[in-house]
Amino acid sequence: MTGTVYKSTGSWYIVRTPNGKTYECRIKGKFRIKGIKSTNPIAVGDQVTFELESKNDQVTGIINQIHERRNYIVRKSVNLSKQTHIIAANIDQVFLLVTIDNPPTFPSFIDRFLVTAEAYSIKAVLLFNKEDTYNEDTMFEVKYLSSLYKKIGYDCIEISAKTGKNIDKVKEMMSGKVSMFSGHSGVGKSTLVNKIEPQLDLKTKEISEQHKQGQHTTTFAEMFDLSFDAKIIDTPGIKGFGVVDMDQEEVGDYFPEFFRLKQDCKFNNCLHLKEPKCAVKEALENDEIAYSRYRSYIQILEGEDEHYRTDNYDND
Template sequence: MLKKGIIYKSTGIWHLVKSGNIFYKCRIKGKLRLHNSKSTSPVVVGDRVSFILDNENNSQGIIIEVQKRRNHIIRKSVKLSKQFQVIASNIDQIYLIITLNYPITFTQFIDRILVTAEAYRIPLNLVFNKMDLYSSSEKNEIKKLKNIYELIGYKCYKISALNKDSVNKVSKSMKNKVNMIIGHSGVGKSTLINTISPNLMIKTSNISDLHKQGQHTTTYSEMFDLSDKIKIIDTPGIKGFGLVDMDSNEIKNYFPEFKNLNGNCKYNNCLHLNEPNCAVINALNLNKISESRYKSYLNLIDENSTYRIK
Protein backbone atom coordinates (compact mmCIF):
# COMPACT_ATOMS: atom_id res chain seq x y z
CA MET A 1 0.00 0.00 0.00
CA LEU A 2 1.48 3.36 -1.09
CA LYS A 3 1.57 6.15 1.48
CA LYS A 4 2.94 9.68 1.62
CA GLY A 5 4.54 11.33 4.61
CA ILE A 6 7.23 13.61 6.05
CA ILE A 7 10.59 12.57 7.49
CA TYR A 8 10.65 13.45 11.20
CA LYS A 9 13.92 11.74 12.12
CA SER A 10 16.76 10.21 10.12
CA THR A 11 19.26 7.95 11.90
CA GLY A 12 21.19 6.47 9.00
CA ILE A 13 19.54 3.14 8.24
CA TRP A 14 16.09 3.91 9.65
CA HIS A 15 13.92 6.96 9.05
CA LEU A 16 10.87 7.99 11.07
CA VAL A 17 8.07 9.01 8.70
CA LYS A 18 4.84 10.67 9.81
CA SER A 19 1.79 10.00 7.64
CA GLY A 20 -1.41 11.51 9.00
CA ASN A 21 -1.04 11.07 12.75
CA ILE A 22 0.86 7.79 12.56
CA PHE A 23 4.64 7.26 12.61
CA TYR A 24 6.27 4.55 10.49
CA LYS A 25 9.81 3.21 10.72
CA CYS A 26 11.15 3.12 7.15
CA ARG A 27 14.23 2.07 5.22
CA ILE A 28 15.42 3.49 1.88
CA LYS A 29 15.07 1.68 -1.41
CA GLY A 30 18.53 0.75 -2.73
CA LYS A 31 18.40 2.98 -5.83
CA LEU A 32 17.78 6.06 -3.67
CA ARG A 33 21.02 5.44 -1.77
CA LEU A 34 23.01 5.57 -4.99
CA HIS A 35 21.26 8.63 -6.43
CA ASN A 36 23.77 11.12 -5.02
CA SER A 37 27.01 9.59 -3.79
CA LYS A 38 28.38 12.95 -2.59
CA SER A 39 25.60 13.38 -0.04
CA THR A 40 25.94 11.71 3.35
CA SER A 41 22.25 10.76 3.18
CA PRO A 42 19.69 10.81 0.33
CA VAL A 43 16.84 11.39 2.84
CA VAL A 44 16.76 14.13 5.51
CA VAL A 45 14.36 15.57 8.06
CA GLY A 46 11.67 17.63 6.33
CA ASP A 47 11.67 15.57 3.14
CA ARG A 48 8.28 14.62 1.74
CA VAL A 49 8.40 10.98 0.69
CA SER A 50 6.36 8.12 -0.75
CA PHE A 51 6.68 4.73 0.92
CA ILE A 52 5.16 1.26 0.83
CA LEU A 53 4.30 -0.72 3.92
CA ASP A 54 6.13 -3.91 4.80
CA ASN A 55 3.95 -6.94 4.12
CA GLU A 56 4.83 -8.54 7.45
CA ASN A 57 4.89 -5.42 9.66
CA ASN A 58 2.48 -2.55 9.01
CA SER A 59 4.48 -0.22 11.26
CA GLN A 60 7.47 -0.42 8.91
CA GLY A 61 7.98 0.50 5.28
CA ILE A 62 10.33 1.20 2.40
CA ILE A 63 10.83 4.74 1.03
CA ILE A 64 10.63 4.58 -2.75
CA GLU A 65 10.55 8.28 -3.69
CA VAL A 66 11.65 11.65 -2.33
CA GLN A 67 9.69 14.62 -3.63
CA LYS A 68 11.52 17.66 -4.96
CA ARG A 69 12.71 19.86 -2.09
CA ARG A 70 11.46 23.43 -1.83
CA ASN A 71 14.77 24.32 -0.18
CA HIS A 72 17.38 22.87 2.15
CA ILE A 73 20.36 23.75 4.32
CA ILE A 74 23.58 22.11 3.24
CA ARG A 75 27.17 22.15 4.44
CA LYS A 76 30.52 20.42 4.23
CA SER A 77 32.18 20.04 7.59
CA VAL A 78 35.87 19.90 6.65
CA LYS A 79 37.77 21.77 3.95
CA LEU A 80 39.09 18.73 2.12
CA SER A 81 35.85 16.76 2.29
CA LYS A 82 34.26 15.76 -1.01
CA GLN A 83 31.01 14.85 0.70
CA PHE A 84 28.34 17.23 1.87
CA GLN A 85 25.57 17.00 4.41
CA VAL A 86 22.03 18.19 3.84
CA ILE A 87 20.89 18.99 7.38
CA ALA A 88 17.16 19.49 6.74
CA SER A 89 14.75 20.45 3.96
CA ASN A 90 11.49 22.29 3.25
CA ILE A 91 12.17 24.90 5.92
CA ASP A 92 10.12 28.07 6.42
CA GLN A 93 12.67 29.87 8.59
CA ILE A 94 15.88 29.33 10.55
CA TYR A 95 16.82 30.38 14.08
CA LEU A 96 20.58 30.60 14.59
CA ILE A 97 21.32 30.43 18.32
CA ILE A 98 24.35 32.51 19.33
CA THR A 99 26.31 32.77 22.58
CA LEU A 100 29.11 35.23 23.24
CA ASN A 101 31.08 32.68 25.25
CA TYR A 102 30.87 29.14 26.64
CA PRO A 103 30.82 28.39 23.77
CA ILE A 104 31.99 31.31 21.63
CA THR A 105 30.07 31.85 18.41
CA PHE A 106 32.43 33.61 16.01
CA THR A 107 31.06 36.02 13.43
CA GLN A 108 32.57 33.99 10.59
CA PHE A 109 30.44 31.02 11.64
CA ILE A 110 27.35 33.26 11.75
CA ASP A 111 28.08 34.67 8.31
CA ARG A 112 28.64 31.27 6.71
CA ILE A 113 25.18 30.13 7.75
CA LEU A 114 23.67 33.46 6.66
CA VAL A 115 25.21 33.07 3.18
CA THR A 116 23.76 29.57 2.85
CA ALA A 117 20.33 30.74 4.01
CA GLU A 118 20.45 33.60 1.49
CA ALA A 119 21.44 31.17 -1.26
CA TYR A 120 18.36 29.02 -0.63
CA ARG A 121 16.11 32.01 0.16
CA ILE A 122 15.30 30.89 3.69
CA PRO A 123 14.56 33.71 6.18
CA LEU A 124 16.97 33.57 9.11
CA ASN A 125 16.63 35.00 12.63
CA LEU A 126 19.52 35.54 15.03
CA VAL A 127 18.87 34.58 18.66
CA PHE A 128 21.40 35.84 21.21
CA ASN A 129 21.02 33.46 24.13
CA LYS A 130 22.19 33.39 27.79
CA MET A 131 21.66 37.12 28.26
CA ASP A 132 21.27 36.48 32.00
CA LEU A 133 24.90 35.34 32.22
CA TYR A 134 26.67 38.27 30.58
CA SER A 135 28.56 41.15 32.18
CA SER A 136 27.87 44.76 31.22
CA SER A 137 30.73 44.80 28.71
CA GLU A 138 29.53 41.52 27.18
CA LYS A 139 26.02 42.91 26.85
CA ASN A 140 27.47 45.91 25.02
CA GLU A 141 29.23 43.52 22.64
CA ILE A 142 25.91 41.78 21.98
CA LYS A 143 24.33 45.16 21.33
CA LYS A 144 26.99 45.93 18.70
CA LEU A 145 26.52 42.57 16.98
CA LYS A 146 22.75 42.94 17.03
CA ASN A 147 23.06 46.38 15.44
CA ILE A 148 25.32 45.05 12.66
CA TYR A 149 22.84 42.38 11.64
CA GLU A 150 19.65 44.37 12.10
CA LEU A 151 21.02 47.12 9.84
CA ILE A 152 21.33 44.61 6.98
CA GLY A 153 17.85 43.21 7.48
CA TYR A 154 18.05 40.29 9.91
CA LYS A 155 15.59 39.92 12.78
CA CYS A 156 17.41 39.60 16.11
CA TYR A 157 16.26 38.43 19.54
CA LYS A 158 17.95 38.63 22.94
CA ILE A 159 16.81 35.86 25.27
CA SER A 160 17.55 33.66 28.25
CA ALA A 161 16.37 30.24 27.07
CA LEU A 162 15.40 29.09 30.58
CA ASN A 163 13.07 32.08 30.97
CA LYS A 164 9.64 31.50 29.41
CA ASP A 165 8.81 35.21 29.24
CA SER A 166 11.99 36.05 27.32
CA VAL A 167 11.31 33.47 24.62
CA ASN A 168 7.66 34.40 24.02
CA LYS A 169 8.50 36.69 21.09
CA VAL A 170 10.53 33.92 19.49
CA SER A 171 7.80 31.30 19.92
CA LYS A 172 5.12 33.66 18.56
CA SER A 173 7.17 34.18 15.40
CA MET A 174 7.27 30.40 14.88
CA LYS A 175 3.52 29.87 14.57
CA ASN A 176 2.25 27.97 11.51
CA LYS A 177 5.81 27.39 10.24
CA VAL A 178 8.55 24.78 9.97
CA ASN A 179 11.38 26.24 12.05
CA MET A 180 14.94 24.96 12.03
CA ILE A 181 17.13 25.54 15.11
CA ILE A 182 20.89 25.58 14.45
CA GLY A 183 24.10 26.50 16.28
CA HIS A 184 27.10 25.15 18.15
CA SER A 185 26.75 22.49 20.84
CA GLY A 186 25.98 24.12 24.19
CA VAL A 187 24.36 27.34 22.94
CA GLY A 188 20.96 26.28 24.28
CA LYS A 189 19.06 24.92 21.27
CA SER A 190 17.39 22.07 23.14
CA THR A 191 16.84 24.25 26.22
CA LEU A 192 15.01 26.79 24.07
CA ILE A 193 12.75 24.09 22.62
CA ASN A 194 12.05 22.66 26.09
CA THR A 195 11.09 26.14 27.34
CA ILE A 196 8.66 26.58 24.45
CA SER A 197 7.25 23.08 24.94
CA PRO A 198 8.20 21.60 28.36
CA ASN A 199 6.46 18.29 27.65
CA LEU A 200 9.13 17.34 25.10
CA MET A 201 11.87 17.08 27.73
CA ILE A 202 14.69 17.00 25.14
CA LYS A 203 18.00 16.03 26.70
CA THR A 204 20.38 18.94 27.41
CA SER A 205 24.01 19.07 28.52
CA ASN A 206 26.48 21.14 30.49
CA ILE A 207 29.48 22.96 29.03
CA SER A 208 32.77 21.03 29.13
CA ASP A 209 35.01 22.47 31.86
CA LEU A 210 38.10 21.45 29.91
CA HIS A 211 37.34 22.96 26.50
CA LYS A 212 34.57 25.41 27.45
CA GLN A 213 32.51 23.95 24.60
CA GLY A 214 29.15 22.24 24.43
CA GLN A 215 28.83 18.49 24.46
CA HIS A 216 26.61 16.80 21.86
CA THR A 217 23.25 15.65 23.20
CA THR A 218 21.19 15.87 20.00
CA THR A 219 22.74 13.16 17.82
CA TYR A 220 20.40 13.37 14.85
CA SER A 221 18.17 16.07 13.42
CA GLU A 222 14.57 15.59 14.50
CA MET A 223 11.28 17.39 13.89
CA PHE A 224 8.77 18.00 16.67
CA ASP A 225 5.13 19.14 16.54
CA LEU A 226 4.40 21.83 19.11
CA SER A 227 1.24 23.78 19.91
CA ASP A 228 0.07 26.67 17.67
CA LYS A 229 0.95 24.57 14.60
CA ILE A 230 4.66 25.07 15.28
CA LYS A 231 7.05 22.54 13.79
CA ILE A 232 10.61 22.68 15.08
CA ILE A 233 13.62 20.89 13.64
CA ASP A 234 16.23 20.37 16.36
CA THR A 235 19.72 19.80 14.92
CA PRO A 236 22.98 18.45 16.37
CA GLY A 237 25.58 21.02 17.38
CA ILE A 238 27.78 22.09 14.48
CA LYS A 239 31.47 23.00 14.76
CA GLY A 240 32.30 23.87 11.16
CA PHE A 241 30.12 25.07 8.31
CA GLY A 242 31.70 24.88 4.86
CA LEU A 243 29.91 26.23 1.79
CA VAL A 244 28.98 23.82 -0.98
CA ASP A 245 29.39 24.54 -4.68
CA MET A 246 29.21 28.35 -4.78
CA ASP A 247 31.40 30.44 -7.04
CA SER A 248 32.78 33.80 -5.97
CA ASN A 249 30.28 35.81 -7.99
CA GLU A 250 27.46 34.02 -6.20
CA ILE A 251 28.93 34.58 -2.74
CA LYS A 252 29.07 38.36 -3.18
CA ASN A 253 25.35 38.37 -3.99
CA TYR A 254 24.54 36.69 -0.68
CA PHE A 255 25.81 39.62 1.40
CA PRO A 256 22.74 41.91 1.55
CA GLU A 257 24.81 45.04 2.27
CA PHE A 258 26.66 44.51 -1.04
CA LYS A 259 23.55 44.26 -3.20
CA ASN A 260 22.90 47.97 -3.67
CA LEU A 261 26.61 48.61 -4.24
CA ASN A 262 27.45 45.89 -6.77
CA GLY A 263 26.27 48.01 -9.68
CA ASN A 264 28.34 51.03 -8.60
CA CYS A 265 31.73 49.39 -9.00
CA LYS A 266 33.93 50.34 -11.95
CA TYR A 267 33.94 46.76 -13.23
CA ASN A 268 30.82 44.64 -13.66
CA ASN A 269 32.65 41.53 -12.49
CA CYS A 270 34.20 43.23 -9.45
CA LEU A 271 34.75 40.81 -6.56
CA HIS A 272 35.37 43.62 -4.05
CA LEU A 273 38.92 42.49 -3.29
CA ASN A 274 41.45 45.09 -4.50
CA GLU A 275 39.89 46.38 -7.71
CA PRO A 276 40.05 50.16 -8.36
CA ASN A 277 36.93 52.22 -7.71
CA CYS A 278 35.18 49.39 -5.86
CA ALA A 279 31.98 50.68 -4.24
CA VAL A 280 32.08 48.03 -1.51
CA ILE A 281 35.66 48.86 -0.48
CA ASN A 282 34.80 52.55 -0.52
CA ALA A 283 31.80 51.86 1.76
CA LEU A 284 34.04 49.81 4.04
CA ASN A 285 36.51 52.69 4.34
CA LEU A 286 33.63 54.99 5.26
CA ASN A 287 32.47 52.53 7.97
CA LYS A 288 29.22 51.90 6.12
CA ILE A 289 29.96 48.17 6.02
CA SER A 290 30.97 46.11 9.03
CA GLU A 291 34.64 45.13 9.08
CA SER A 292 33.81 41.71 10.56
CA ARG A 293 31.34 41.03 7.75
CA TYR A 294 33.89 42.01 5.12
CA LYS A 295 36.51 39.75 6.74
CA SER A 296 34.00 36.88 6.59
CA TYR A 297 33.50 37.62 2.90
CA LEU A 298 37.24 37.55 2.19
CA ASN A 299 37.57 34.29 4.09
CA LEU A 300 34.80 32.67 2.04
CA ILE A 301 36.25 33.90 -1.26
CA ASP A 302 39.67 32.56 -0.32
CA GLU A 303 38.30 29.21 0.86
CA ASN A 304 36.08 28.90 -2.20
CA SER A 305 38.98 29.30 -4.61
CA THR A 306 40.97 26.62 -2.78
CA TYR A 307 38.46 24.00 -1.65
CA ARG A 308 35.38 24.33 -3.83
CA ILE A 309 33.57 20.99 -4.38
CA LYS A 310 33.45 20.06 -8.05
Protein backbone atom coordinates (compact mmCIF):
# COMPACT_ATOMS: atom_id res chain seq x y z
CA MET A 1 0.00 0.00 0.00
CA THR A 2 1.11 3.55 -0.60
CA GLY A 3 0.15 6.76 1.14
CA THR A 4 1.21 10.21 2.31
CA VAL A 5 2.61 10.95 5.78
CA TYR A 6 0.24 13.40 7.44
CA LYS A 7 1.77 13.44 10.92
CA SER A 8 5.02 12.38 12.51
CA THR A 9 5.42 11.96 16.26
CA GLY A 10 8.98 10.71 16.12
CA SER A 11 8.25 7.02 16.41
CA TRP A 12 4.78 6.72 14.82
CA TYR A 13 3.51 8.13 11.56
CA ILE A 14 -0.06 8.80 10.47
CA VAL A 15 -0.28 7.75 6.80
CA ARG A 16 -3.27 8.50 4.56
CA THR A 17 -3.95 6.41 1.47
CA PRO A 18 -5.41 7.86 -1.77
CA ASN A 19 -8.88 6.55 -0.79
CA GLY A 20 -8.80 8.60 2.43
CA LYS A 21 -8.09 5.82 4.95
CA THR A 22 -5.52 6.57 7.65
CA TYR A 23 -3.16 4.12 9.34
CA GLU A 24 -0.74 4.39 12.24
CA CYS A 25 2.60 3.23 10.89
CA ARG A 26 6.11 2.72 12.19
CA ILE A 27 9.44 1.95 10.63
CA LYS A 28 11.25 -1.31 11.16
CA GLY A 29 14.91 -1.06 12.14
CA LYS A 30 17.11 1.76 10.92
CA PHE A 31 16.04 3.78 7.95
CA ARG A 32 18.73 5.71 6.14
CA ILE A 33 18.22 8.09 3.26
CA LYS A 34 21.24 8.26 1.01
CA GLY A 35 23.26 11.43 1.57
CA ILE A 36 21.08 12.82 4.39
CA LYS A 37 22.18 12.68 8.02
CA SER A 38 18.84 13.36 9.62
CA THR A 39 17.31 12.97 13.06
CA ASN A 40 14.02 12.02 11.37
CA PRO A 41 14.25 9.74 8.34
CA ILE A 42 10.58 10.25 7.42
CA ALA A 43 8.84 13.63 7.31
CA VAL A 44 5.33 14.97 6.84
CA GLY A 45 4.57 15.10 3.11
CA ASP A 46 6.61 12.00 2.30
CA GLN A 47 5.10 9.41 -0.04
CA VAL A 48 5.69 5.96 1.45
CA THR A 49 4.97 2.29 0.80
CA PHE A 50 3.84 0.23 3.80
CA GLU A 51 2.40 -3.15 4.65
CA LEU A 52 -0.26 -3.89 7.25
CA GLU A 53 0.13 -6.12 10.27
CA SER A 54 -2.45 -7.17 12.83
CA LYS A 55 -1.69 -7.51 16.54
CA ASN A 56 -4.25 -7.89 19.33
CA ASP A 57 -7.04 -6.89 16.94
CA GLN A 58 -5.17 -3.70 16.06
CA VAL A 59 -4.15 -3.05 12.47
CA THR A 60 -1.00 -0.96 12.03
CA GLY A 61 1.45 -0.46 9.20
CA ILE A 62 5.16 -0.97 8.72
CA ILE A 63 6.82 1.50 6.34
CA ASN A 64 9.33 -0.21 4.09
CA GLN A 65 10.00 2.41 1.41
CA ILE A 66 10.17 6.19 1.05
CA HIS A 67 9.49 7.39 -2.48
CA GLU A 68 11.84 9.90 -4.08
CA ARG A 69 11.18 13.40 -2.81
CA ARG A 70 10.37 16.27 -5.15
CA ASN A 71 11.91 18.58 -2.55
CA TYR A 72 12.20 18.98 1.19
CA ILE A 73 13.14 21.69 3.66
CA VAL A 74 15.59 21.15 6.48
CA ARG A 75 17.20 22.96 9.37
CA LYS A 76 19.99 22.08 11.74
CA SER A 77 18.90 19.81 14.54
CA VAL A 78 18.64 21.76 17.79
CA ASN A 79 20.86 19.47 19.85
CA LEU A 80 22.99 17.77 17.23
CA SER A 81 24.64 20.45 15.12
CA LYS A 82 25.96 18.01 12.51
CA GLN A 83 22.55 16.44 12.06
CA THR A 84 19.66 17.89 10.15
CA HIS A 85 15.95 17.89 10.89
CA ILE A 86 13.66 17.53 7.89
CA ILE A 87 10.69 19.81 8.54
CA ALA A 88 8.54 18.63 5.62
CA ALA A 89 8.77 17.13 2.13
CA ASN A 90 7.10 17.56 -1.26
CA ILE A 91 5.99 21.15 -0.68
CA ASP A 92 4.74 23.60 -3.31
CA GLN A 93 5.34 26.74 -1.26
CA VAL A 94 6.16 27.92 2.24
CA PHE A 95 4.61 30.86 4.07
CA LEU A 96 6.86 32.44 6.70
CA LEU A 97 4.89 34.40 9.28
CA VAL A 98 6.74 37.52 10.43
CA THR A 99 5.89 39.77 13.36
CA ILE A 100 7.76 42.99 14.13
CA ASP A 101 7.08 42.76 17.84
CA ASN A 102 5.31 40.38 20.13
CA PRO A 103 7.43 38.32 19.33
CA PRO A 104 10.09 39.98 17.15
CA THR A 105 11.20 38.26 13.93
CA PHE A 106 14.68 39.48 13.04
CA PRO A 107 16.04 39.86 9.49
CA SER A 108 18.76 37.24 10.09
CA PHE A 109 16.06 34.64 10.80
CA ILE A 110 14.05 35.65 7.70
CA ASP A 111 17.17 35.53 5.52
CA ARG A 112 18.27 32.10 6.78
CA PHE A 113 14.81 30.75 6.10
CA LEU A 114 14.73 32.24 2.60
CA VAL A 115 18.22 30.93 1.80
CA THR A 116 17.12 27.41 2.76
CA ALA A 117 13.94 27.70 0.68
CA GLU A 118 16.02 28.90 -2.30
CA ALA A 119 18.50 26.03 -1.82
CA TYR A 120 15.69 23.47 -1.98
CA SER A 121 13.79 25.25 -4.79
CA ILE A 122 10.70 26.03 -2.73
CA LYS A 123 8.74 29.23 -3.34
CA ALA A 124 8.65 31.38 -0.19
CA VAL A 125 6.06 34.02 0.73
CA LEU A 126 6.40 36.44 3.66
CA LEU A 127 3.24 37.11 5.69
CA PHE A 128 3.54 40.14 7.97
CA ASN A 129 1.00 39.24 10.65
CA LYS A 130 -0.72 41.15 13.47
CA GLU A 131 -1.36 44.19 11.27
CA ASP A 132 -4.17 45.08 13.67
CA THR A 133 -1.65 45.72 16.49
CA TYR A 134 0.79 47.99 14.60
CA ASN A 135 1.57 51.49 15.79
CA GLU A 136 3.35 54.09 13.66
CA ASP A 137 6.84 52.69 14.35
CA THR A 138 6.00 49.05 13.71
CA MET A 139 4.07 50.00 10.58
CA PHE A 140 7.20 51.77 9.33
CA GLU A 141 9.26 48.58 9.98
CA VAL A 142 6.70 46.50 8.09
CA LYS A 143 6.67 48.86 5.09
CA TYR A 144 10.47 48.97 5.05
CA LEU A 145 10.95 45.19 5.25
CA SER A 146 8.12 44.52 2.83
CA SER A 147 9.60 46.84 0.19
CA LEU A 148 13.08 45.35 0.77
CA TYR A 149 11.95 41.77 0.12
CA LYS A 150 9.53 42.72 -2.68
CA LYS A 151 12.42 44.41 -4.49
CA ILE A 152 14.35 41.13 -4.30
CA GLY A 153 11.37 39.29 -5.79
CA TYR A 154 9.50 37.78 -2.83
CA ASP A 155 5.75 38.04 -2.37
CA CYS A 156 4.97 39.97 0.81
CA ILE A 157 1.46 40.28 2.24
CA GLU A 158 0.35 42.26 5.29
CA ILE A 159 -2.27 40.23 7.11
CA SER A 160 -4.19 40.01 10.35
CA ALA A 161 -5.09 36.50 11.42
CA LYS A 162 -7.36 38.10 14.02
CA THR A 163 -9.40 40.44 11.81
CA GLY A 164 -9.08 38.42 8.60
CA LYS A 165 -7.32 41.13 6.58
CA ASN A 166 -5.95 39.72 3.29
CA ILE A 167 -6.74 36.12 4.30
CA ASP A 168 -8.55 35.71 0.95
CA LYS A 169 -5.30 36.57 -0.84
CA VAL A 170 -3.50 33.85 1.10
CA LYS A 171 -6.24 31.30 0.37
CA GLU A 172 -6.07 32.15 -3.32
CA MET A 173 -2.33 31.45 -3.34
CA MET A 174 -2.89 28.15 -1.50
CA SER A 175 -5.51 26.78 -3.87
CA GLY A 176 -4.47 23.48 -5.47
CA LYS A 177 -1.16 23.44 -3.60
CA VAL A 178 0.62 21.94 -0.57
CA SER A 179 1.64 24.89 1.62
CA MET A 180 3.82 24.84 4.72
CA PHE A 181 3.34 27.49 7.41
CA SER A 182 6.32 28.36 9.58
CA GLY A 183 7.67 30.99 11.96
CA HIS A 184 8.58 31.64 15.58
CA SER A 185 6.24 30.47 18.35
CA GLY A 186 3.62 33.16 18.95
CA VAL A 187 3.57 34.72 15.47
CA GLY A 188 -0.01 33.51 14.99
CA LYS A 189 0.29 30.41 12.83
CA SER A 190 -2.49 28.50 14.57
CA THR A 191 -4.76 31.57 14.65
CA LEU A 192 -4.16 32.05 10.92
CA VAL A 193 -4.84 28.41 10.08
CA ASN A 194 -8.07 28.59 12.11
CA LYS A 195 -9.08 31.71 10.16
CA ILE A 196 -8.38 29.95 6.88
CA GLU A 197 -10.21 26.78 7.95
CA PRO A 198 -12.25 27.34 11.17
CA GLN A 199 -13.28 23.69 11.46
CA LEU A 200 -9.68 22.66 12.22
CA ASP A 201 -9.86 24.53 15.55
CA LEU A 202 -6.11 24.38 16.29
CA LYS A 203 -5.00 25.30 19.80
CA THR A 204 -3.62 28.79 20.32
CA LYS A 205 -1.77 30.32 23.24
CA GLU A 206 -1.02 33.85 24.36
CA ILE A 207 2.40 35.49 24.15
CA SER A 208 4.59 35.37 27.24
CA GLU A 209 4.80 39.07 28.17
CA GLN A 210 8.03 38.60 30.13
CA HIS A 211 10.08 37.48 27.14
CA LYS A 212 7.77 38.46 24.26
CA GLN A 213 8.00 34.88 23.07
CA GLY A 214 5.26 32.56 22.03
CA GLN A 215 4.50 29.36 23.86
CA HIS A 216 4.70 26.24 21.74
CA THR A 217 1.26 24.98 20.77
CA THR A 218 2.19 22.74 17.84
CA THR A 219 4.39 19.86 18.97
CA PHE A 220 4.77 17.99 15.69
CA ALA A 221 4.40 18.95 12.04
CA GLU A 222 1.02 17.91 10.68
CA MET A 223 -0.71 18.10 7.30
CA PHE A 224 -4.40 18.95 6.91
CA ASP A 225 -6.75 18.70 3.92
CA LEU A 226 -8.68 21.93 3.50
CA SER A 227 -12.16 22.50 2.10
CA PHE A 228 -10.98 24.52 -0.91
CA ASP A 229 -8.68 22.04 -2.67
CA ALA A 230 -5.56 22.83 -0.67
CA LYS A 231 -3.30 21.13 1.84
CA ILE A 232 -1.52 22.83 4.70
CA ILE A 233 1.43 21.69 6.78
CA ASP A 234 1.43 23.31 10.20
CA THR A 235 4.86 23.19 11.87
CA PRO A 236 6.08 23.69 15.45
CA GLY A 237 7.23 27.23 16.26
CA ILE A 238 10.94 27.45 15.66
CA LYS A 239 13.29 29.60 17.72
CA GLY A 240 16.23 29.63 15.33
CA PHE A 241 16.90 28.48 11.83
CA GLY A 242 20.36 26.95 11.44
CA VAL A 243 21.39 26.75 7.81
CA VAL A 244 22.58 23.29 6.91
CA ASP A 245 26.15 23.07 5.65
CA MET A 246 26.59 24.75 2.28
CA ASP A 247 29.76 25.34 0.31
CA GLN A 248 30.88 28.94 0.71
CA GLU A 249 30.81 29.41 -3.07
CA GLU A 250 27.10 28.55 -3.30
CA VAL A 251 25.69 30.66 -0.44
CA GLY A 252 25.57 33.83 -2.56
CA ASP A 253 23.57 32.00 -5.23
CA TYR A 254 20.69 31.69 -2.74
CA PHE A 255 20.52 35.47 -2.31
CA PRO A 256 18.69 36.32 -5.59
CA GLU A 257 19.92 39.93 -5.68
CA PHE A 258 23.54 38.72 -5.29
CA PHE A 259 23.09 36.00 -7.88
CA ARG A 260 21.83 38.51 -10.46
CA LEU A 261 25.05 40.54 -10.08
CA LYS A 262 27.45 37.59 -9.94
CA GLN A 263 28.30 37.72 -13.64
CA ASP A 264 29.53 41.32 -13.24
CA CYS A 265 32.14 40.39 -10.59
CA LYS A 266 35.74 40.30 -11.82
CA PHE A 267 36.25 36.76 -10.49
CA ASN A 268 33.94 33.83 -11.27
CA ASN A 269 34.38 32.45 -7.74
CA CYS A 270 33.97 35.83 -6.02
CA LEU A 271 32.77 35.48 -2.40
CA HIS A 272 31.86 39.20 -2.26
CA LEU A 273 34.25 39.82 0.62
CA LYS A 274 37.53 41.59 -0.17
CA GLU A 275 37.89 40.74 -3.83
CA PRO A 276 38.54 43.67 -6.23
CA LYS A 277 35.81 44.78 -8.64
CA CYS A 278 33.04 42.92 -6.83
CA ALA A 279 29.62 43.90 -8.24
CA VAL A 280 27.84 42.92 -5.00
CA LYS A 281 30.09 45.14 -2.84
CA GLU A 282 29.65 48.01 -5.29
CA ALA A 283 25.86 47.58 -5.14
CA LEU A 284 26.06 47.56 -1.34
CA GLU A 285 28.01 50.82 -1.33
CA ASN A 286 25.45 52.35 -3.68
CA ASP A 287 22.54 51.29 -1.41
CA GLU A 288 21.24 48.93 -4.09
CA ILE A 289 21.54 45.98 -1.69
CA ALA A 290 20.28 46.12 1.90
CA TYR A 291 22.98 46.03 4.54
CA SER A 292 20.90 43.63 6.66
CA ARG A 293 20.96 41.13 3.78
CA TYR A 294 24.72 41.43 3.33
CA ARG A 295 25.24 41.01 7.08
CA SER A 296 23.10 37.84 7.04
CA TYR A 297 25.20 36.57 4.14
CA ILE A 298 28.44 37.14 6.08
CA GLN A 299 27.02 35.43 9.18
CA ILE A 300 26.02 32.36 7.17
CA LEU A 301 29.40 32.35 5.40
CA GLU A 302 31.22 32.44 8.74
CA GLY A 303 28.97 29.78 10.23
CA GLU A 304 27.68 32.08 12.95
CA ASP A 305 24.47 31.28 14.76
CA GLU A 306 21.70 33.84 14.75
CA HIS A 307 21.80 36.76 17.17
CA TYR A 308 18.21 36.65 18.33
CA ARG A 309 18.39 39.27 21.04
CA THR A 310 20.98 41.71 19.69
CA ASP A 311 19.96 41.90 16.06
CA ASN A 312 18.13 44.97 14.87
CA TYR A 313 16.66 46.39 11.70
CA ASP A 314 18.93 48.54 9.59
CA ASN A 315 17.27 51.12 7.43
CA ASP A 316 20.45 52.14 5.67
